Amino acid sequence: MAAPRVAVVGAGLIGLSTALRIAEVNPSCCSITLLSEQFSPNTTSDVAAGMLIPHTYPGTPIHVQKQWFKETFTYLFAISNSDEASEAGIHLVSGWQIFKNPSEAEVPFWSDIVLGFRPMSAAELQKFPQHSHGQAFTTLKCDCPPYLLWLEKRLKANGVQIHTRKVTDLWELHREYDIVVNCVGIGARQLVGDQQLFPIRGQVLKVHAPWVKNFIRDGDGLTYIYPGIDSVTLGGTREKESWCLSPDPGTTKDIFDRCCSLEPSLQRAQDIRVKVGLRPSRSCVRLQREVLSQGGAKLLVVHNYGHGSGGFSVHRGTAEEAAHLVGECIAVLQGSSSKAKL
Amino acid sequence: MPKARSRVSACPHLPPTSCGTIFLLLGTLTWTTVTLWVSRGWTMGTRDSTSQVQSRDFDPIAQHRVRLQALDTQTLDCGAPNKLRCTRGSVEASKIHRGCLENSAEPRAMRIAVIGAGVIGLSTALCIHDRFHALVPQLQLEVYADRFTPHTTSDGAAGLWQPYLSDHGNLQETLWNKETFEHLLGYLNLPEAKEMGLFLISGYNLFKQPVPDPSWKNIVLGFRNLTPKELELFPGYSYGWFNTALMLECRSYLPWLTNRLAQRGVKFFHRKVESFEEMFSQGIDVVINCTGIRAGELQPDPALQPARGQVIKVLAPWVKHFIITHDMESGIYSSPYIIPGSELTVLGGIYQQGNWNEENSAQDHKSIWERCCRLLPTLQKAEIVQEWSGLRPARPSVRLERESIGHGRLRTEVIHNYGHGGFGITIHWGCAMATARLLGNVLQEKQSQSRL
Numbered sequence: 001m002a003a004p005r006v007a008v009v010g011a012g013l014i015g016l017s018t019a020l021r022i023a024e025v026n027p028s029c030c031s032i033t034l035l036s037e038q039f040s041p042n043t044t045s046d047v048a049a050g051m052l053i054p055h056t057y058p059g060t061p062i063h064v065q066k067q068w069f070k071e072t073f074t075y076l077f078a079i080s081n082s083d084e085a086s087e088a089g090i091h092l093v094s095g096w097q098i099f100k101n102p103s104e105a106e107v108p109f110w111s112d113i114v115l116g117f118r119p120m121s122a123a124e125l126q127k128f129p130q131h132s133h134g135q136a137f138t139t140l141k142c143d144c145p146p147y148l149l150w151l152e153k154r155l156k157a158n159g160v161q162i163h164t165r166k167v168t169d170l171w172e173l174h175r176e177y178d179i180v181v182n183c184v185g186i187g188a189r190q191l192v193g194d195q196q197l198f199p200i201r202g203q204v205l206k207v208h209a210p211w212v213k214n215f216i217r218d219g220d221g222l223t224y225i226y227p228g229i230d231s232v233t234l235g236g237t238r239e240k241e242s243w244c245l246s247p248d249p250g251t252t253k254d255i256f257d258r259c260c261s262l263e264p265s266l267q268r269a270q271d272i273r274v275k276v277g278l279r280p281s282r283s284c285v286r287l288q289r290e291v292l293s294q295g296g297a298k299l300l301v302v303h304n305y306g307h308g309s310g311g312f313s314v315h316r317g318t319a320e321e322a323a324h325l326v327g328e329c330i331a332v333l334q335g336s337s338s339k340a341k342l
Numbered sequence: 343m344p345k346a347r348s349r350v351s352a353c354p355h356l357p358p359t360s361c362g363t364i365f366l367l368l369g370t371l372t373w374t375t376v377t378l379w380v381s382r383g384w385t386m387g388t389r390d391s392t393s394q395v396q397s398r399d400f401d402p403i404a405q406h407r408v409r410l411q412a413l414d415t416q417t418l419d420c421g422a423p424n425k426l427r428c429t430r431g432s433v434e435a436s437k438i439h440r441g442c443l444e445n446s447a448e449p450r451a452m453r454i455a456v457i458g459a460g461v462i463g464l465s466t467a468l469c470i471h472d473r474f475h476a477l478v479p480q481l482q483l484e485v486y487a488d489r490f491t492p493h494t495t496s497d498g499a500a501g502l503w504q505p506y507l508s509d510h511g512n513l514q515e516t517l518w519n520k521e522t523f524e525h526l527l528g529y530l531n532l533p534e535a536k537e538m539g540l541f542l543i544s545g546y547n548l549f550k551q552p553v554p555d556p557s558w559k560n561i562v563l564g565f566r567n568l569t570p571k572e573l574e575l576f577p578g579y580s581y582g583w584f585n586t587a588l589m590l591e592c593r594s595y596l597p598w599l600t601n602r603l604a605q606r607g608v609k610f611f612h613r614k615v616e617s618f619e620e621m622f623s624q625g626i627d628v629v630i631n632c633t634g635i636r637a638g639e640l641q642p643d644p645a646l647q648p649a650r651g652q653v654i655k656v657l658a659p660w661v662k663h664f665i666i667t668h669d670m671e672s673g674i675y676s677s678p679y680i681i682p683g684s685e686l687t688v689l690g691g692i693y694q695q696g697n698w699n700e701e702n703s704a705q706d707h708k709s710i711w712e713r714c715c716r717l718l719p720t721l722q723k724a725e726i727v728q729e730w731s732g733l734r735p736a737r738p739s740v741r742l743e744r745e746s747i748g749h750g751r752l753r754t755e756v757i758h759n760y761g762h763g764g765f766g767i768t769i770h771w772g773c774a775m776a777t778a779r780l781l782g783n784v785l786q787e788k789q790s791q792s793r794l
Contacts, residue, residue: 080720081574081575081719082719082720083719083720083722083723084720085660085719085720086658086660086720086723086724087723089660091660091661091662092575092662092663093662094544094584094586094662094663095544115569115571115572116566116568116569116572116584118564118566120564121563121564123563123564124563124564124586126527127530127531127542136564138544138572138584143660210659210684210685211536211539211541211589211684212541213541213542213543213544213662213663213682214542214543214544214586214662227662229659229660230659264531264532264533264535265532265533265535265536265541267533268533268536268537
């Protein structure tokens, strides 16, 4: 049979990294095309700070999440240490996660994967008089757009075709493609009607404050300061079931005030830009195969969406698993084609 | 109303001796009070160096005036336009006059000149003003320099707070480093930290073999050894430290200090001072010598030698940590280092003893660039923006001491505060406070001298 034709739908972090992994794992045995309505800098991923601090999915075993995080961290660590780091937008950043409530300050499952994880000293905590406990560590940050653009470049180097196209129904692809990888993020609510997927709206500020070199994250996940290459991301909000993509000025002020209370020098920040993203949230990432069929025609689908606020932390790990599932699909296709020959 | 018929006695209704005794007693009382103020100011300073000395309601000069009025002060007027230069009458009378008028007329200015406007000069000036301006109302502070920011040695430094690896038993300097760190920490949570060029920064110190912990391990925040995984980032280095310290960029800090001083009426003079005598002949009472590497031009000091450094400043905003490597054989700062500032990242690793050349060297440039890119390959993509060379004022220990110049009536005081090598920013506030303490002693002595 001819080389299977694979389409990856979605050009955010998940779509791009999944397409890349498929290309790396199945170098010559399939053709890969990336289709998306939006590209960087207009994806949800572009709004995120890209910090490697995992979100815990209630519906996924911890050891699986840990494996995904470890693969992602190892992959990015190697890039950060190479001369491609600045182009890829990957860099190390150290900082603190602080808690008002001691019971929240448990050691997380990922503490031995990030670098130098330890409780904060009393002297360090003096900077945060309203917080009683904290954790200090060094992790990685993926700045977007640079990381997404770098992934696109790698895709082209691997012979992946990239087209702008809005897909309204996966079945519409069944004639041109044999396997479709669904990485549409929050779009899956509409595209495949997944009611378990819901947005958690996040508003952030991106500001110019280049003297801020350390991250600060309140353990409640609502207030954070993440220094990137060209801007510092200040956050944020977690509004369940809100689909509103317009920035709210009252929220902007609230975020700014909360961040300034943790880092007063931010009052001198310049060039404040406001962004909104809808985290594609789900109790677990939908990483599974599906077969769509109508009449005698079939379309093999691999779903890889629903990463919520943890996309960056596990993207390479879920891309690896999705690529593996694509490999299974290819085997199925080759198996059925050889059966057809008998 | 009895008139002053005699210039011998300022108080005609009392015999001269008793009058003299009264003034002596009153003078002593005032002197004692001022001495207590000065010494208590010193204690307040060391307890809490960040707060200004509080001004008080108690004003000895006004109080003295009140007492004089009670003695019918109209009889004190000798008619001389400038009371201090009154030479009429006997020596005894002029002594009484001077003693009396120094406490009752407008006090003569106490002119303190700071020479040098780098981090040492300006911070010392501010510390002195903080401590004494309320206690010594006649204090007049002046700063003299031929180079101001951004042309001082301090301006070229990256600005990282970090002492050398070993204090060589110099506990005094370790204490001054600590005082500086804690002083700066006090400003960290204020919005004006940004104007000061002050911010927290974390990073790595790397070694090729295990080394003892430094004297400053408990001064910085979160000091710990590096994990094996972290060491993977730095091939060739097998041991290291991680900690969070402070950056104080002099391109911002010196203007900030200058503004604070100017607001308080401190005068600046842009000129090269050729000698201490030049200052004293212009009526300066005390000179604070913060001339850094060129102190030898004012007074030879073979212990002071240049330790030339060169740096390349690049645009590499993805670098968020300082990385300082150490080669225990070649010595401090001769091994590559990378220090990210608020705008540019500083690459360095040059320490040349005895080299006075302030010009950039192509060979040093190549050496810095190659070694730093080997340390952090991602730097190869960084754009080079600036190159700078400077002379660290190296000395076996900081010269922080008083010296009397001249003798007899022409005896004047110099307080030296120079020789901070490559740790000037790290140690500056501790030295400023120590210099201010020495000045306090000088001022006390001058007060008692004026009674004689």
